[in-house]
Amino acid sequence: MSKTPIIEVINFGDELLVGIRDNSHLVYLGDQLARYGLPIQRSRVITDEKTEIQRAFLDAWEHSDIVITTGGLGPTADDMTRENVAEALGAELLFDQSILDAIEARFKLLGRKVAKHHEKQCYYFSGGEVLHNERGTAPGLLLRRDGKILIMLPGPTQELRPMFEKQAIPILQEMGVLSKEQAYVQLRTCGVGESSVEESLQPIFSNHPGLTVAYCVHYGIVDVRLSSRDGSLSLGQIKEIAHEARELLGEDFVCYGHCSLADVVFHELRALDRTLAVAESCTGGLLCDAFTNIPGSSKVFVGGVVCYCNDVKVSKVGVPEPILEQHGAVSPECAIAMASGIAERLSADYGISVTGFAGPEGGDEKNPVGTIHIGYHSPVGVWAKTVRYTGGRMDVKTRAVHAALDWVRRKLRKYKIEEFLSCGAED
Amino acid sequence: MSKTPIIEVINFGDELLVGIRDNSHLVYLGDQLARYGLPIQRSRVITDEKTEIQRAFLDAWEHSDIVITTGGLGPTADDMTRENVAEALGAELLFDQSILDAIEARFKLLGRKVAKHHEKQCYYFSGGEVLHNERGTAPGLLLRRDGKILIMLPGPTQELRPMFEKQAIPILQEMGVLSKEQAYVQLRTCGVGESSVEESLQPIFSNHPGLTVAYCVHYGIVDVRLSSRDGSLSLGQIKEIAHEARELLGEDFVCYGHCSLADVVFHELRALDRTLAVAESCTGGLLCDAFTNIPGSSKVFVGGVVCYCNDVKVSKVGVPEPILEQHGAVSPECAIAMASGIAERLSADYGISVTGFAGPEGGDEKNPVGTIHIGYHSPVGVWAKTVRYTGGRMDVKTRAVHAALDWVRRKLRKYKIEEFLSCGAED
Numbered sequence: 001m002s003k004t005p006i007i008e009v010i011n012f013g014d015e016l017l018v019g020i021r022d023n024s025h026l027v028y029l030g031d032q033l034a035r036y037g038l039p040i041q042r043s044r045v046i047t048d049e050k051t052e053i054q055r056a057f058l059d060a061w062e063h064s065d066i067v068i069t070t071g072g073l074g075p076t077a078d079d080m081t082r083e084n085v086a087e088a089l090g091a092e093l094l095f096d097q098s099i100l101d102a103i104e105a106r107f108k109l110l111g112r113k114v115a116k117h118h119e120k121q122c123y124y125f126s127g128g129e130v131l132h133n134e135r136g137t138a139p140g141l142l143l144r145r146d147g148k149i150l151i152m153l154p155g156p157t158q159e160l161r162p163m164f165e166k167q168a169i170p171i172l173q174e175m176g177v178l179s180k181e182q183a184y185v186q187l188r189t190c191g192v193g194e195s196s197v198e199e200s201l202q203p204i205f206s207n208h209p210g211l212t213v214a215y216c217v218h219y220g221i222v223d224v225r226l227s228s229r230d231g232s233l234s235l236g237q238i239k240e241i242a243h244e245a246r247e248l249l250g251e252d253f254v255c256y257g258h259c260s261l262a263d264v265v266f267h268e269l270r271a272l273d274r275t276l277a278v279a280e281s282c283t284g285g286l287l288c289d290a291f292t293n294i295p296g297s298s299k300v301f302v303g304g305v306v307c308y309c310n311d312v313k314v315s316k317v318g319v320p321e322p323i324l325e326q327h328g329a330v331s332p333e334c335a336i337a338m339a340s341g342i343a344e345r346l347s348a349d350y351g352i353s354v355t356g357f358a359g360p361e362g363g364d365e366k367n368p369v370g371t372i373h374i375g376y377h378s379p380v381g382v383w384a385k386t387v388r389y390t391g392g393r394m395d396v397k398t399r400a401v402h403a404a405l406d407w408v409r410r411k412l413r414k415y416k417i418e419e420f421l422s423c424g425a426e427d
Numbered sequence: 428m429s430k431t432p433i434i435e436v437i438n439f440g441d442e443l444l445v446g447i448r449d450n451s452h453l454v455y456l457g458d459q460l461a462r463y464g465l466p467i468q469r470s471r472v473i474t475d476e477k478t479e480i481q482r483a484f485l486d487a488w489e490h491s492d493i494v495i496t497t498g499g500l501g502p503t504a505d506d507m508t509r510e511n512v513a514e515a516l517g518a519e520l521l522f523d524q525s526i527l528d529a530i531e532a533r534f535k536l537l538g539r540k541v542a543k544h545h546e547k548q549c550y551y552f553s554g555g556e557v558l559h560n561e562r563g564t565a566p567g568l569l570l571r572r573d574g575k576i577l578i579m580l581p582g583p584t585q586e587l588r589p590m591f592e593k594q595a596i597p598i599l600q601e602m603g604v605l606s607k608e609q610a611y612v613q614l615r616t617c618g619v620g621e622s623s624v625e626e627s628l629q630p631i632f633s634n635h636p637g638l639t640v641a642y643c644v645h646y647g648i649v650d651v652r653l654s655s656r657d658g659s660l661s662l663g664q665i666k667e668i669a670h671e672a673r674e675l676l677g678e679d680f681v682c683y684g685h686c687s688l689a690d691v692v693f694h695e696l697r698a699l700d701r702t703l704a705v706a707e708s709c710t711g712g713l714l715c716d717a718f719t720n721i722p723g724s725s726k727v728f729v730g731g732v733v734c735y736c737n738d739v740k741v742s743k744v745g746v747p748e749p750i751l752e753q754h755g756a757v758s759p760e761c762a763i764a765m766a767s768g769i770a771e772r773l774s775a776d777y778g779i780s781v782t783g784f785a786g787p788e789g790g791d792e793k794n795p796v797g798t799i800h801i802g803y804h805s806p807v808g809v810w811a812k813t814v815r816y817t818g819g820r821m822d823v824k825t826r827a828v829h830a831a832l833d834w835v836r837r838k839l840r841k842y843k844i845e846e847f848l849s850c851g852a853e854d
């Protein structure tokens with residue numbers, strides 16, 4: 001096999017093509033393989049039709065070194081992937097009594113009986129290996145042939161994942177196809193556009209021709225993932241480049257790895273042993289949700305009020321009525337009153353607030369749809385900030401939550417000597 | 428073009444292959460196209476490399492009638508899809524000054540200046556059409572050639588979607604490739620497992636050999652999508668089958684189409700001209716968020732309190748301290764006190780509450796991790812209900828929100844003569 005094998009994934013399943021569900025297998029396999037230094041080169045999704053399966057499989061087998069398939073191994077009549085691939089490859093399928101025995105043993109525990117149609121799951125490629133399925137009936141299949149590797153995995157997520165991690169990855173590591181340690185570093189940034197991040201980091205990255213850089217933008221967050229597709233840079237070298245990049249990013253750098261913005265704020269406040277309360281209007285619970293997604297968040301997050309109407313802003317958050325009369329509910333003044341009010345009412349050290357027009361209706365000349373005011377109350381002062389976004393209601397909500405968290409993160413860092421340095425790069 | 432054209436989607440982008448993000452474009456396009464009767468036949472994801480782009484594109488162009496690409500049209504140096512596809516096709520690219528003018532006008536509003544690299548976005552295929560981008564700089568491209576259609580869409584979601592819906596779909600409808608009305612009917616159910624739904628509907632479905640049935644399960648919701656892949660059933664016939672199925676589902680039927688559970692509850696309460704308040708602990712804002720995702724939700728949804736710690740449950744929601752002392756915060760008694768308390772404090776007609784252990788920590792013998800108590804306060808009485816889920820923290824939160832909304836939906840329907848019948852099937 002060549003030094004950097006080309007890896008291709010084929011997902012079988014109509015439901016992936018008609019808008020019913022995400023191809024989560026591809027995300028999962030991509031993440032797993034990238035972690036060990038072998039990004040997927042290409043992937044395809046096809047329907048469960050014989051000619052389609054055979055054409056796609058043979059094309060993949062011709063142009064790639066490792067082919068991983070998902071789905072189509074079940075007991076029903078539609079599940080013909082095993083048979084179709086065997087025919088395309090000209091490979092013989094052999095019956096394995098021990099697979100049937102395992103299915104029988106599994107079913108006995110569940111009080112079920114093996115049906116005739118389960119027998120088709122007991123065939124494997126002559127000369128190939130069987131990947132045991134600890135969570136279901138369909139075993140996976142592995143075949144080495146023509147200097148290439150074929151791995152066929154069952155469709156259900158809870159069956160595919162342990163099989164891949166416990167059996168396929170170790171085999172691929174053993175063969176030297178995957179590295180034994182993690183192979184990339186991700187820098188998370190927020191508050192600056194993709195092109196600005198790219199522009200500011202380009203001088204560093206252009207010095208390293210073996211570096212592979214991937215950007216991913218999601219609602220104001222820009223992730224920069226560094227790896228070495230051709231294997232010319234070691235993980236140590238990639239980490240050094242990441243640290244250089246991080247210096248250059250300054251306070252736009254959020255963390256290494258995958259921590260959420262709420263995680264970062266949570267850790268900052270946890271380190272200070274301080275508490276936080278939230279008052280939100282247009283983001284309608286999403287900011288509270290971001291904190292409560294963190295296990296143990298109650299150590300920092302006291303609670304929040306979703307004050308969708310003005311009465312609640314006054315009665316539950318403590319916004320003075322004159323503020324609403326003079327400035328309106330969508331104003332920096334109201335944002336500050338909300339942040340201070342909620343901190344006081346819930347006896348928290350810090351308060352964050354969001355008020356604005358998420359759309360599609362509402363808005364006025366001064367504050368068009370997409371205008372968001374963020375309020376921040378802290379022991380050292382109160383501030384408000386205004387941002388403006390285009391897009392649909394849910395986009396605006398998500399971006400507003402990210403903007404609020406990012407701003408608080410920056411404010412909190414200004415008062416700390418040591419920067420936040422956990423999350424990812426070292427694990 | 429043949430009667431049923433073969434449609435293929437090519438998504439360009441390394442980030443789709445290394446586990447960074449879902450291929451949401453494929454889900455979106457699959458959904459949109461299936462709605463109008465043309466399911467995607469196959470799709471592939473490939474990296475932004477010239478040889479890869481050209482090989483994949485030519486293979487797709489040879490075997491499919493309509494090729495839709497996403498991504499790679501941006502201004503940066505990596506974004507070479509336009510150029511690579513043009514070269515593979517042997518098509519000429521022409522400069523269009525009006526595209527540059529549009530970018531300049533857009534940037535002027537944003538206070539930015541057009542850079543040299545934006546000029547590459549101003550090229551289109553000779554003989555082709557330009558799809559205007561109302562949300563960004565990169566226009567889409569359309570080319571009809573060799574009896575085939577090529578549609579190239581920009582990568583950012585908020586740019587791709589309006590372009591596809593407002594420009595590409597009408598063109599494809601005009602050409603007779605897509606039907607002018609929706610081609611499938613979806614029944615949404617909640618509160619019963621996929622296999623139960625399948626079992627109860629099978630007697631109806633088995634009478635119709637031309638019927639295509641797809642199930643999709645998400646956090647307690649089971650969607651049943653009915654279509655006729657072979658075209659043997661008309662939309663009218665499919666609707667008739669759907670109505671039969673709906674009768675059989677009884678109160679497990681939520682709606683036709685894609686309405687969220689919160690939408691359904693919102694519409695029920697709107698029809699009654701009643702208001703609602705929320706108090707939530709372990710779901711941490713997600714229930715409020717579900718309501719505030721609905722445009723105009725303030726007509727029904729007054730507000731909510733995320734009462735993560737007991738102090739807030741007492742002081743802001745009005746839970747009597749003896750309830751917490753005697754029964755604990757995770758109890759049906761507390762759920763009821765929260766629902767009634769929040770309705771009273773926020774002057775709402777209805778109150779919903781959620782309290783429980785979302786995990787991974789917490790829980791006790793009586794209420795293990797995953798135990799959720801839902802409280803419901805209405806003008807006709809108060810109730811509590813307990814559910815239990817396994818899974819990660821975020822799964823449990825989402826399922827708990829769905830369980831609360833589904834329960835309220837069922838309760839509200841019991842007091843109405845007319846059933847809720849909007850959302851989808853008839854539009």
